[in-house]
Amino acid sequence: MQTENMDMGGPGGGQVNSRWNPTQEQISMLESLYKQGIRTPSADQIQQITSRLKDYGHIEGKNVFYWFQNHKARQRQKQKQESLAYINRYLHKPHQPVFARPCPNGVVCGSYYLPQSDLGFYPQYPKVLLPSGFKRRPWSEKIDKARAYAFTDRKQQGANAINSKCYGNYQETLPLFPLHPTGILQGRAESVCSLGSNISAEDSIATTTTPSSSSENTIGI
Amino acid sequence: MQTENMDMGGPGGGQVNSRWNPTQEQISMLESLYKQGIRTPSADQIQQITSRLKDYGHIEGKNVFYWFQNHKARQRQKQKQESLAYINRYLHKPHQPVFARPCPNGVVCGSYYLPQSDLGFYPQYPKVLLPSGFKRRPWSEKIDKARAYAFTDRKQQGANAINSKCYGNYQETLPLFPLHPTGILQGRAESVCSLGSNISAEDSIATTTTPSSSSENTIGI
DNA sequence: GCAAATTAATGATTTATTCAAG
DNA sequence: CTTGAATAAATCATTAATTTGC
Numbered sequence: 001m002q003t004e005n006m007d008m009g010g011p012g013g014g015q016v017n018s019r020w021n022p023t024q025e026q027i028s029m030l031e032s033l034y035k036q037g038i039r040t041p042s043a044d045q046i047q048q049i050t051s052r053l054k055d056y057g058h059i060e061g062k063n064v065f066y067w068f069q070n071h072k073a074r075q076r077q078k079q080k081q082e083s084l085a086y087i088n089r090y091l092h093k094p095h096q097p098v099f100a101r102p103c104p105n106g107v108v109c110g111s112y113y114l115p116q117s118d119l120g121f122y123p124q125y126p127k128v129l130l131p132s133g134f135k136r137r138p139w140s141e142k143i144d145k146a147r148a149y150a151f152t153d154r155k156q157q158g159a160n161a162i163n164s165k166c167y168g169n170y171q172e173t174l175p176l177f178p179l180h181p182t183g184i185l186q187g188r189a190e191s192v193c194s195l196g197s198n199i200s201a202e203d204s205i206a207t208t209t210t211p212s213s214s215s216e217n218t219i220g221i
Numbered sequence: 222m223q224t225e226n227m228d229m230g231g232p233g234g235g236q237v238n239s240r241w242n243p244t245q246e247q248i249s250m251l252e253s254l255y256k257q258g259i260r261t262p263s264a265d266q267i268q269q270i271t272s273r274l275k276d277y278g279h280i281e282g283k284n285v286f287y288w289f290q291n292h293k294a295r296q297r298q299k300q301k302q303e304s305l306a307y308i309n310r311y312l313h314k315p316h317q318p319v320f321a322r323p324c325p326n327g328v329v330c331g332s333y334y335l336p337q338s339d340l341g342f343y344p345q346y347p348k349v350l351l352p353s354g355f356k357r358r359p360w361s362e363k364i365d366k367a368r369a370y371a372f373t374d375r376k377q378q379g380a381n382a383i384n385s386k387c388y389g390n391y392q393e394t395l396p397l398f399p400l401h402p403t404g405i406l407q408g409r410a411e412s413v414c415s416l417g418s419n420i421s422a423e424d425s426i427a428t429t430t431t432p433s434s435s436s437e438n439t440i441g442i
Numbered sequence: 443g444c445a446a447a448t449t450a451a452t453g454a455t456t457t458a459t460t461c462a463a464g
Numbered sequence: 465c466t467t468g469a470a471t472a473a474a475t476c477a478t479t480a481a482t483t484t485g486c
Contacts, residue, residue, distance in 0.1 A: 019453050019478060033440070040471080048440045066454060073473070074452080240463060240468050261456080287468060294457070295467080 020063040025056040030067055039072050041065070241284040246277040251288055260293050262286075 022030070033041075033049065041049060041064065050061045243251070254262075254270065262270060267285045274280045 021453085021479075045440065052440060063453080067452095069472085070452065070454085076472090242464080242468085284468080287470090290457090291467065291469085294459095297457090 020059065022059070022063070022067070023057040026053045026059060029053060029056075030064070030071070034068070034071055034075075039068065041068055241280060243280070243284070243288070244278040247274045247280060250274060250277075251285070251292070255289070255292055255296075260289065262289055 029052070030049075038045070046061050046064045049064050050059055053059045053064070250273070251270075259266070262285065267282050270285050271280055271282045274285070
Protein backbone atom coordinates (compact mmCIF):
# COMPACT_ATOMS: atom_id res chain seq x y z
CA MET A 1 0.00 0.00 0.00
CA GLN A 2 2.05 2.86 1.16
CA THR A 3 5.81 2.82 1.09
CA GLU A 4 6.73 1.72 4.58
CA ASN A 5 5.25 4.06 7.04
CA MET A 6 8.29 6.14 7.49
CA ASP A 7 8.14 7.62 10.92
CA MET A 8 9.94 10.40 12.62
CA GLY A 9 11.81 8.20 14.99
CA GLY A 10 14.80 8.25 12.74
CA PRO A 11 17.79 10.06 14.09
CA GLY A 12 18.50 12.47 11.32
CA GLY A 13 15.26 13.30 9.63
CA GLY A 14 13.07 16.00 10.96
CA GLN A 15 9.62 15.15 12.10
CA VAL A 16 7.63 14.79 8.95
CA ASN A 17 4.71 12.56 9.53
CA SER A 18 1.69 13.64 11.39
CA ARG A 19 -0.46 10.77 12.32
CA TRP A 20 0.16 7.19 13.14
CA ASN A 21 -0.32 4.89 10.26
CA PRO A 22 -0.74 1.39 11.54
CA THR A 23 0.76 -1.52 9.71
CA GLN A 24 -1.42 -4.36 8.64
CA GLU A 25 0.02 -6.51 11.37
CA GLN A 26 -0.68 -3.98 14.02
CA ILE A 27 -4.23 -3.67 12.86
CA SER A 28 -4.68 -7.40 12.83
CA MET A 29 -3.40 -7.70 16.33
CA LEU A 30 -5.51 -4.90 17.62
CA GLU A 31 -8.56 -6.42 16.03
CA SER A 32 -7.64 -9.71 17.55
CA LEU A 33 -7.52 -8.17 20.96
CA TYR A 34 -10.79 -6.46 20.30
CA LYS A 35 -12.37 -9.72 19.36
CA GLN A 36 -11.02 -11.17 22.52
CA GLY A 37 -13.14 -8.70 24.33
CA ILE A 38 -10.85 -5.82 25.04
CA ARG A 39 -12.65 -2.56 24.78
CA THR A 40 -11.17 -0.06 27.13
CA PRO A 41 -7.72 -1.28 28.00
CA SER A 42 -6.23 -0.10 31.24
CA ALA A 43 -3.06 1.85 31.42
CA ASP A 44 -1.09 -1.29 32.00
CA GLN A 45 -2.72 -3.10 29.20
CA ILE A 46 -2.05 -0.27 26.85
CA GLN A 47 1.57 -0.36 27.80
CA GLN A 48 1.78 -4.02 27.14
CA ILE A 49 -0.01 -3.85 23.88
CA THR A 50 2.12 -0.99 22.77
CA SER A 51 5.25 -2.87 23.60
CA ARG A 52 4.16 -5.81 21.59
CA LEU A 53 3.09 -3.84 18.60
CA LYS A 54 6.33 -1.97 18.55
CA ASP A 55 7.88 -4.96 16.91
CA TYR A 56 5.82 -4.21 13.87
CA GLY A 57 6.34 -0.54 13.47
CA HIS A 58 6.31 2.71 15.29
CA ILE A 59 3.50 3.07 17.75
CA GLU A 60 2.76 4.84 20.96
CA GLY A 61 0.47 4.28 23.85
CA LYS A 62 -1.86 6.98 22.75
CA ASN A 63 -2.28 5.30 19.41
CA VAL A 64 -3.47 2.16 21.08
CA PHE A 65 -5.72 4.13 23.33
CA TYR A 66 -7.23 6.02 20.44
CA TRP A 67 -7.58 2.94 18.36
CA PHE A 68 -9.73 1.25 20.92
CA GLN A 69 -11.76 4.35 21.50
CA ASN A 70 -12.46 4.79 17.87
CA HIS A 71 -12.92 1.17 17.05
CA LYS A 72 -15.34 0.66 19.84
CA ALA A 73 -17.31 3.74 18.95
CA ARG A 74 -17.43 2.96 15.27
CA GLN A 75 -18.24 -0.61 15.82
CA ARG A 76 -21.07 0.55 17.97
CA GLN A 77 -22.44 2.95 15.44
CA LYS A 78 -22.10 0.47 12.67
CA GLN A 79 -24.14 -1.98 14.61
CA LYS A 80 -26.62 0.67 15.47
CA GLN A 81 -27.14 1.35 11.80
CA GLU A 82 -27.50 -2.29 11.00
CA SER A 83 -30.04 -2.76 13.69
CA LEU A 84 -31.90 0.23 12.45
CA ALA A 85 -31.93 -1.05 8.91
CA TYR A 86 -33.09 -4.37 10.16
CA ILE A 87 -35.90 -2.88 12.10
CA ASN A 88 -36.95 -0.68 9.24
CA ARG A 89 -36.94 -3.57 6.84
CA TYR A 90 -39.11 -5.32 9.30
CA LEU A 91 -41.54 -2.52 9.73
CA HIS A 92 -41.93 -2.12 6.02
CA LYS A 93 -42.72 -5.72 5.53
CA PRO A 94 -45.55 -6.05 8.00
CA HIS A 95 -47.59 -9.05 8.79
CA GLN A 96 -44.47 -10.95 9.40
CA PRO A 97 -45.58 -13.54 11.90
CA VAL A 98 -44.03 -11.71 14.75
CA PHE A 99 -44.49 -14.63 16.99
CA ALA A 100 -40.84 -15.02 17.76
CA ARG A 101 -40.90 -17.56 20.49
CA PRO A 102 -41.09 -15.91 23.89
CA CYS A 103 -37.38 -15.83 24.37
CA PRO A 104 -35.80 -18.80 26.12
CA ASN A 105 -34.82 -16.80 29.12
CA GLY A 106 -36.99 -14.37 30.90
CA VAL A 107 -35.57 -11.26 29.39
CA VAL A 108 -37.52 -9.06 27.13
CA CYS A 109 -36.74 -9.60 23.52
CA GLY A 110 -35.07 -6.62 22.04
CA SER A 111 -33.53 -3.57 23.57
CA TYR A 112 -31.49 -5.58 25.95
CA TYR A 113 -27.92 -4.87 26.62
CA LEU A 114 -25.37 -7.01 28.24
CA PRO A 115 -23.75 -5.75 31.37
CA GLN A 116 -20.51 -5.94 29.45
CA SER A 117 -17.89 -5.71 32.04
CA ASP A 118 -16.17 -3.68 29.45
CA LEU A 119 -12.80 -4.29 30.91
CA GLY A 120 -13.05 -8.00 30.79
CA PHE A 121 -14.27 -10.36 28.21
CA TYR A 122 -17.22 -9.86 26.07
CA PRO A 123 -19.66 -12.59 25.41
CA GLN A 124 -18.69 -11.70 21.86
CA TYR A 125 -20.29 -9.45 19.36
CA PRO A 126 -24.02 -8.95 18.75
CA LYS A 127 -25.90 -7.17 21.38
CA VAL A 128 -28.38 -5.44 19.14
CA LEU A 129 -27.89 -1.90 20.27
CA LEU A 130 -31.10 -0.05 19.60
CA PRO A 131 -31.24 3.27 17.79
CA SER A 132 -31.40 5.65 20.65
CA GLY A 133 -29.08 5.87 23.55
CA PHE A 134 -29.76 3.72 26.49
CA LYS A 135 -28.23 3.61 29.84
CA ARG A 136 -24.88 2.03 30.05
CA ARG A 137 -23.52 -0.46 32.45
CA PRO A 138 -24.55 0.20 36.01
CA TRP A 139 -21.01 0.68 37.09
CA SER A 140 -21.43 -2.49 38.99
CA GLU A 141 -18.28 -2.26 40.96
CA LYS A 142 -15.44 0.10 41.22
CA ILE A 143 -13.41 -1.74 38.71
CA ASP A 144 -10.04 -0.28 38.06
CA LYS A 145 -10.64 3.39 38.15
CA ALA A 146 -7.24 4.14 36.79
CA ARG A 147 -8.41 3.70 33.29
CA ALA A 148 -6.38 3.73 30.25
CA TYR A 149 -7.71 6.87 28.87
CA ALA A 150 -5.08 9.13 29.93
CA PHE A 151 -2.67 7.90 27.46
CA THR A 152 -1.42 9.98 24.71
CA ASP A 153 1.67 11.76 25.71
CA ARG A 154 3.69 13.50 28.27
CA LYS A 155 6.45 15.39 26.74
CA GLN A 156 9.04 15.90 29.33
CA GLN A 157 9.49 14.35 32.71
CA GLY A 158 8.13 10.98 33.53
CA ALA A 159 6.79 12.36 36.72
CA ASN A 160 3.41 11.16 37.54
CA ALA A 161 2.74 7.66 38.67
CA ILE A 162 -0.90 7.49 39.06
CA ASN A 163 -1.49 5.53 42.13
CA SER A 164 -2.66 2.33 40.62
CA LYS A 165 -5.53 2.42 42.99
CA CYS A 166 -7.70 -0.56 42.75
CA TYR A 167 -9.65 0.22 45.75
CA GLY A 168 -9.04 -2.97 47.52
CA ASN A 169 -11.59 -4.78 45.48
CA TYR A 170 -10.88 -7.86 43.48
CA GLN A 171 -7.35 -8.82 42.74
CA GLU A 172 -4.51 -6.48 42.59
CA THR A 173 -4.70 -6.40 38.87
CA LEU A 174 -7.42 -8.06 36.95
CA PRO A 175 -6.65 -11.33 35.30
CA LEU A 176 -6.46 -10.90 31.60
CA PHE A 177 -5.59 -12.25 28.23
CA PRO A 178 -4.91 -15.88 28.66
CA LEU A 179 -4.40 -16.09 24.97
CA HIS A 180 -1.01 -16.73 23.52
CA PRO A 181 0.63 -16.23 20.14
CA THR A 182 -0.56 -19.60 19.08
CA GLY A 183 -3.76 -18.02 17.94
CA ILE A 184 -5.98 -20.56 19.56
CA LEU A 185 -9.24 -18.90 20.26
CA GLN A 186 -10.44 -19.97 23.59
CA GLY A 187 -13.96 -19.31 24.62
CA ARG A 188 -15.21 -17.41 27.56
CA ALA A 189 -13.67 -17.65 30.96
CA GLU A 190 -14.67 -15.59 33.90
CA SER A 191 -11.38 -15.38 35.66
CA VAL A 192 -8.70 -17.36 34.06
CA CYS A 193 -5.89 -15.45 35.54
CA SER A 194 -2.89 -16.43 33.50
CA LEU A 195 0.09 -15.14 35.30
CA GLY A 196 2.27 -15.61 32.32
CA SER A 197 4.28 -12.49 32.75
CA ASN A 198 6.43 -11.98 29.77
CA ILE A 199 6.46 -8.32 29.28
CA SER A 200 10.17 -7.95 29.05
CA ALA A 201 10.50 -4.30 29.64
CA GLU A 202 11.11 -3.31 26.15
CA ASP A 203 10.50 0.35 25.90
CA SER A 204 11.91 0.89 29.33
CA ILE A 205 13.54 4.23 29.00
CA ALA A 206 13.19 4.73 25.36
CA THR A 207 12.25 8.30 25.80
CA THR A 208 14.08 9.40 22.76
CA THR A 209 15.05 12.93 22.15
CA THR A 210 14.22 14.30 25.52
CA PRO A 211 15.65 17.66 24.72
CA SER A 212 15.08 18.84 28.23
CA SER A 213 13.82 21.98 26.70
CA SER A 214 11.70 22.32 29.74
CA SER A 215 12.45 25.96 29.86
CA GLU A 216 10.44 27.64 27.24
CA ASN A 217 7.25 29.22 28.33
CA THR A 218 6.37 30.18 31.80
CA ILE A 219 3.18 30.28 33.67
CA GLY A 220 2.31 33.39 35.45
CA ILE A 221 0.10 32.94 38.41
CA MET B 222 -11.80 22.34 55.41
CA GLN B 223 -10.58 18.83 55.57
CA THR B 224 -7.76 17.66 57.74
CA GLU B 225 -4.88 18.20 55.43
CA ASN B 226 -5.60 16.44 52.23
CA MET B 227 -3.70 13.40 53.16
CA ASP B 228 -2.43 11.80 50.06
CA MET B 229 -0.91 8.49 49.29
CA GLY B 230 2.53 9.86 48.70
CA GLY B 231 3.46 9.17 52.27
CA PRO B 232 6.02 6.44 52.76
CA GLY B 233 4.19 4.13 55.06
CA GLY B 234 0.50 4.50 54.44
CA GLY B 235 -1.17 2.65 51.65
CA GLN B 236 -3.17 4.47 49.05
CA VAL B 237 -6.24 5.62 50.83
CA ASN B 238 -7.57 8.74 49.26
CA SER B 239 -9.66 8.64 46.18
CA ARG B 240 -9.96 11.93 44.52
CA TRP B 241 -7.98 15.06 44.45
CA ASN B 242 -9.13 17.69 46.81
CA PRO B 243 -7.73 21.00 45.73
CA THR B 244 -6.64 23.51 48.29
CA GLN B 245 -8.04 26.99 48.22
CA GLU B 246 -4.78 28.29 46.90
CA GLN B 247 -4.71 25.80 44.10
CA ILE B 248 -8.21 26.71 43.12
CA SER B 249 -7.43 30.38 43.19
CA MET B 250 -4.45 29.88 40.98
CA LEU B 251 -6.30 27.72 38.56
CA GLU B 252 -9.07 30.25 38.36
CA SER B 253 -6.53 32.92 37.82
CA LEU B 254 -5.10 31.03 34.92
CA TYR B 255 -8.55 30.48 33.60
CA LYS B 256 -9.27 34.17 33.77
CA GLN B 257 -6.06 34.76 31.95
CA GLY B 258 -7.56 32.85 29.11
CA ILE B 259 -6.26 29.38 29.53
CA ARG B 260 -8.84 26.85 28.55
CA THR B 261 -7.16 23.77 27.23
CA PRO B 262 -3.61 23.82 28.46
CA SER B 263 -1.05 21.92 26.49
CA ALA B 264 0.93 19.08 27.91
CA ASP B 265 3.77 21.40 28.74
CA GLN B 266 1.52 23.90 30.32
CA ILE B 267 -0.11 21.26 32.42
CA GLN B 268 3.26 20.13 33.60
CA GLN B 269 4.23 23.61 34.54
CA ILE B 270 1.01 24.36 36.27
CA THR B 271 1.19 21.12 38.15
CA SER B 272 4.68 21.84 39.30
CA ARG B 273 3.69 25.21 40.60
CA LEU B 274 0.64 23.99 42.36
CA LYS B 275 2.54 21.24 44.03
CA ASP B 276 3.84 23.78 46.47
CA TYR B 277 0.35 24.04 47.84
CA GLY B 278 -0.59 20.43 48.14
CA HIS B 279 -0.65 17.17 46.35
CA ILE B 280 -1.67 17.41 42.76
CA GLU B 281 -1.10 15.60 39.51
CA GLY B 282 -1.20 16.51 35.91
CA LYS B 283 -4.48 14.81 35.37
CA ASN B 284 -6.03 16.89 38.09
CA VAL B 285 -5.09 20.04 36.29
CA PHE B 286 -6.30 18.59 33.06
CA TYR B 287 -9.62 17.60 34.50
CA TRP B 288 -10.03 20.83 36.30
CA PHE B 289 -9.79 22.82 33.13
CA GLN B 290 -12.05 20.42 31.33
CA ASN B 291 -14.72 20.65 33.94
CA HIS B 292 -14.36 24.29 34.65
CA LYS B 293 -14.62 25.16 31.02
CA ALA B 294 -17.61 22.95 30.49
CA ARG B 295 -19.43 24.15 33.56
CA GLN B 296 -18.66 27.71 32.92
CA ARG B 297 -20.08 27.20 29.49
CA GLN B 298 -23.27 25.60 30.65
CA LYS B 299 -23.73 28.20 33.28
CA GLN B 300 -23.49 30.84 30.65
CA LYS B 301 -25.77 28.91 28.40
CA GLN B 302 -28.39 28.90 31.06
CA GLU B 303 -27.97 32.57 31.68
CA SER B 304 -28.23 33.36 28.02
CA LEU B 305 -31.28 31.22 27.77
CA ALA B 306 -32.93 32.95 30.66
CA TYR B 307 -32.03 36.22 29.09
CA ILE B 308 -33.49 35.26 25.77
CA ASN B 309 -36.61 33.89 27.32
CA ARG B 310 -37.11 37.01 29.29
CA TYR B 311 -36.77 38.84 26.05
CA LEU B 312 -39.15 36.68 24.11
CA HIS B 313 -41.78 37.10 26.73
CA LYS B 314 -41.55 40.78 26.28
CA PRO B 315 -42.41 40.76 22.58
CA HIS B 316 -42.50 43.54 20.07
CA GLN B 317 -38.90 44.01 20.65
CA PRO B 318 -37.72 45.39 17.35
CA VAL B 319 -35.94 42.32 16.18
CA PHE B 320 -34.48 44.21 13.33
CA ALA B 321 -30.90 43.51 14.12
CA ARG B 322 -29.16 45.30 11.34
CA PRO B 323 -28.37 42.99 8.43
CA CYS B 324 -25.02 42.14 9.78
CA PRO B 325 -22.01 44.05 8.55
CA ASN B 326 -20.55 41.08 6.85
CA GLY B 327 -22.45 38.61 4.80
CA VAL B 328 -22.91 36.12 7.54
CA VAL B 329 -26.20 35.34 9.01
CA CYS B 330 -26.90 37.14 12.19
CA GLY B 331 -27.17 35.09 15.25
CA SER B 332 -25.51 31.86 15.98
CA TYR B 333 -22.16 33.43 15.66
CA TYR B 334 -19.20 32.22 17.51
CA LEU B 335 -15.86 33.72 18.08
CA PRO B 336 -12.87 32.01 16.64
CA GLN B 337 -11.45 31.79 20.14
CA SER B 338 -7.97 30.58 19.63
CA ASP B 339 -8.62 28.50 22.67
CA LEU B 340 -5.01 27.82 23.31
CA GLY B 341 -4.07 31.41 23.50
CA PHE B 342 -5.72 34.28 25.12
CA TYR B 343 -9.36 34.87 25.24
CA PRO B 344 -10.84 38.19 24.48
CA GLN B 345 -12.24 37.54 27.95
CA TYR B 346 -15.52 36.05 28.97
CA PRO B 347 -18.95 36.65 27.43
CA LYS B 348 -19.57 35.33 24.01
CA VAL B 349 -23.26 34.71 24.34
CA LEU B 350 -23.33 31.04 23.60
CA LEU B 351 -26.70 30.24 22.18
CA PRO B 352 -28.82 27.38 23.57
CA SER B 353 -28.12 24.69 21.09
CA GLY B 354 -24.82 23.50 19.85
CA PHE B 355 -23.25 25.47 17.12
CA LYS B 356 -20.13 25.05 15.18
CA ARG B 357 -16.94 25.84 16.92
CA ARG B 358 -13.75 27.43 15.91
CA PRO B 359 -12.55 26.68 12.42
CA TRP B 360 -9.29 25.28 13.60
CA SER B 361 -7.62 28.19 12.04
CA GLU B 362 -4.12 26.89 12.18
CA LYS B 363 -2.41 23.77 13.23
CA ILE B 364 -1.66 25.07 16.64
CA ASP B 365 -0.01 22.66 18.93
CA LYS B 366 -1.44 19.35 17.95
CA ALA B 367 0.02 17.61 20.91
CA ARG B 368 -2.75 18.71 23.13
CA ALA B 369 -2.89 18.45 26.78
CA TYR B 370 -5.66 16.06 27.01
CA ALA B 371 -3.79 12.94 27.44
CA PHE B 372 -2.78 13.62 30.90
CA THR B 373 -3.87 11.54 33.73
CA ASP B 374 -1.51 8.74 34.41
CA ARG B 375 0.91 6.14 33.27
CA LYS B 376 1.59 3.72 35.94
CA GLN B 377 4.91 2.17 35.35
CA GLN B 378 7.63 3.10 32.97
CA GLY B 379 8.12 6.57 31.78
CA ALA B 380 8.36 5.28 28.30
CA ASN B 381 6.63 7.43 25.86
CA ALA B 382 7.89 10.82 24.94
CA ILE B 383 5.36 12.09 22.58
CA ASN B 384 7.27 13.67 19.85
CA SER B 385 6.40 17.21 20.48
CA LYS B 386 5.59 17.47 16.87
CA CYS B 387 4.77 20.92 15.82
CA TYR B 388 4.89 20.26 12.21
CA GLY B 389 7.59 22.64 11.39
CA ASN B 390 5.19 25.47 11.70
CA TYR B 391 5.62 28.23 14.17
CA GLN B 392 8.11 27.94 16.97
CA GLU B 393 9.22 24.84 18.64
CA THR B 394 6.86 25.46 21.48
CA LEU B 395 4.29 28.13 21.29
CA PRO B 396 4.93 31.28 23.16
CA LEU B 397 2.57 31.54 26.04
CA PHE B 398 1.61 33.24 29.20
CA PRO B 399 3.61 36.34 29.31
CA LEU B 400 1.71 37.09 32.42
CA HIS B 401 3.51 37.20 35.70
CA PRO B 402 2.43 37.16 39.30
CA THR B 403 1.89 40.85 39.07
CA GLY B 404 -1.53 40.29 37.62
CA ILE B 405 -1.21 42.90 34.98
CA LEU B 406 -3.63 42.08 32.23
CA GLN B 407 -2.02 42.68 28.93
CA GLY B 408 -4.01 42.54 25.78
CA ARG B 409 -3.57 40.28 22.86
CA ALA B 410 -0.20 39.50 21.39
CA GLU B 411 0.35 37.15 18.57
CA SER B 412 3.72 35.85 19.54
CA VAL B 413 5.09 37.25 22.68
CA CYS B 414 7.45 34.48 23.40
CA SER B 415 8.54 34.93 26.96
CA LEU B 416 11.46 32.69 27.46
CA GLY B 417 11.27 32.96 31.18
CA SER B 418 12.13 29.40 31.98
CA ASN B 419 11.89 28.64 35.61
CA ILE B 420 10.38 25.27 35.86
CA SER B 421 12.90 23.78 38.17
CA ALA B 422 12.31 20.14 37.69
CA GLU B 423 10.52 19.50 40.87
CA ASP B 424 8.67 16.30 40.54
CA SER B 425 11.45 14.76 38.57
CA ILE B 426 11.35 11.15 39.57
CA ALA B 427 8.84 11.28 42.29
CA THR B 428 7.17 8.16 41.09
CA THR B 429 6.53 6.82 44.51
CA THR B 430 5.63 3.28 45.17
CA THR B 431 6.46 1.89 41.80
CA PRO B 432 6.13 -1.69 42.81
CA SER B 433 7.38 -2.82 39.46
CA SER B 434 4.62 -5.32 39.45
CA SER B 435 4.79 -5.10 35.73
CA SER B 436 4.48 -8.81 35.42
CA GLU B 437 0.96 -9.69 36.17
CA ASN B 438 -1.26 -10.12 33.20
CA THR B 439 -0.17 -10.82 29.75
CA ILE B 440 -1.51 -9.93 26.43
CA GLY B 441 -2.17 -12.71 24.06
CA ILE B 442 -2.14 -11.82 20.46
C1' DG C 443 -1.09 4.79 -17.11
C1' DC C 444 -0.97 8.79 -14.13
C1' DA C 445 -1.83 12.84 -11.51
C1' DA C 446 -5.36 16.07 -9.90
C1' DA C 447 -9.94 15.87 -7.74
C1' DT C 448 -13.25 13.40 -4.83
C1' DT C 449 -14.60 10.45 -1.55
C1' DA C 450 -14.11 7.09 2.15
C1' DA C 451 -11.60 5.68 6.39
C1' DT C 452 -9.87 6.51 10.37
C1' DG C 453 -6.45 8.79 13.62
C1' DA C 454 -6.69 12.62 16.99
C1' DT C 455 -9.32 16.26 19.73
C1' DT C 456 -12.87 18.31 21.88
C1' DT C 457 -17.40 18.39 23.97
C1' DA C 458 -21.22 16.34 26.38
C1' DT C 459 -22.81 12.98 29.85
C1' DT C 460 -22.56 10.29 33.50
C1' DC C 461 -20.91 8.48 37.97
C1' DA C 462 -20.01 9.07 42.40
C1' DA C 463 -17.03 11.07 46.44
C1' DG C 464 -17.36 14.54 49.88
C1' DC D 465 -25.37 19.88 45.57
C1' DT D 466 -20.81 20.66 44.05
C1' DT D 467 -17.32 18.88 41.36
C1' DG D 468 -13.42 15.46 40.42
C1' DA D 469 -13.11 11.56 37.40
C1' DA D 470 -14.21 8.73 33.54
C1' DT D 471 -16.41 7.47 29.36
C1' DA D 472 -19.10 8.16 25.21
C1' DA D 473 -20.40 10.99 21.39
C1' DA D 474 -19.38 14.41 18.10
C1' DT D 475 -15.97 16.66 15.33
C1' DC D 476 -12.01 17.78 13.07
C1' DA D 477 -8.20 16.71 10.03
C1' DT D 478 -5.23 13.78 7.45
C1' DT D 479 -4.21 9.92 4.91
C1' DA D 480 -5.66 5.99 1.66
C1' DA D 481 -8.84 4.72 -1.92
C1' DT D 482 -11.22 5.67 -5.73
C1' DT D 483 -12.69 8.23 -9.59
C1' DT D 484 -12.01 11.22 -13.52
C1' DG D 485 -9.88 13.74 -17.38
C1' DC D 486 -6.12 13.54 -20.21
